[in-house]
Amino acid sequence: MDLLTDDGLPMSQRSSEGVARIVRRAILDGRLQPGQPLRERALAEELGISRTPIREALFILQGEGLVGMTPNRGATVRTITATDISEIYSVRTLLESHAAALAAGRITERELAALDEAHGRIERLNDHATPQEQAEADLKLHGLIADAAGSQLLRTILGQVHAFTATYRSRYPYPPDQLRRANAQHEAIIMALRDHDAERAEQLMREHVGDSRALALRHFTENEPTQATR
Structure with a gap:
């Protein structure tokens, strides 16, 4: 192997x-x-x-x-199905929007600096970055937000959810326009966290994960049609 x-x-x-x-x-x-x-x-x-x-x-x-x-x-x-993708992103939407709201109320300057660094790493990825590199950089940033929420249970559950996400997310690259959109969304989320605006951070994260869900399902339907209806 x-x-x-x-x-x-x-x-x-x-x-x-x-x-x-x-x-x-x-x-x-x-x-x-x-x-x-x-x-x-x-x-x-x-x-x-x-x-x-x-x-x-x-x-x-x-x-x-x-x-x-x-x-x-x-x-x-495990063979992933369209239902798996839909369900995992639905769970991510609920958990990560909640994590963003919690993080907005307690995030520290050190945690914000770590988020800025993670965001900078994503921005430095070029068109030649592998899907795995993109996925790792993206989920690193999301993991830092979960850490800042201050709930060990939430972080543990999201760690499992992110591991499952990475299994499929590592198979396809974000096209340049989607990568730019995701980067802009990350920047807006970090700004809301810096402003300690829990309501806005929660809403922005919900929209961001929703966009990721749509892209994942579209890629799955286009590239793995035999699994799409399962």
């Missing part, structure tokens, strides 16, 4: 979280395709560890919506 990475600890010391990170990355960058089996024995042999952390990692990824578990068949990379 070519999952080996060079990011620090020896493979023999990988925890379930470390294995989940490796498999998650392989799903996001396309090395593991939708519907592909994830066999514990094969993963354990490739990563040089026992099957226990593999099994635990697959349960972590199942909780994030990246892996499906079927009795007598085991784990597979």
Whole structure:
């Protein structure tokens, strides 16, 4: 499966979280395709560890919506449907607009500086940026807003939601006009947070995630028609 990475600890010391990170990355960058089996024995042999952390990692990824578990068949990379996309963005709209409202009431100068930096990174992405780079930069900014909301439970849930979002969002690039529109929306949201305007931050985030939902569904319908009606 070519999952080996060079990011620090020896493979023999990988925890379930470390294995989940490796498999998650392989799903996001396309090395593991939708519907592909994830066999514990094969993963354990490739990563040089026992099957226990593999099994635990697959349960972590199942909780994030990246892996499906079927009795007598085991784990597979989950195949995403149009219904999945619609539902996940509906959840994001509710949670992220609420997070933006909470963040507006308590955000610090340090958190605003981190948002400015994340926004600047998105603006520096050019037309040659990969879909994965775009997705990571975008979700980094959204994660910072969730952090600023001050709710650990909300942040945990949104972390799972963002992981699922990244699975599909990493497959397609934002066209230049949509990227500019998203950047302008990010800037407006940050301005509302800086002004501590909870109502405006909530509304702007709702509109922004709604636009992202429409783009994701349009791309899915145009590029994966066999899945669109499921």
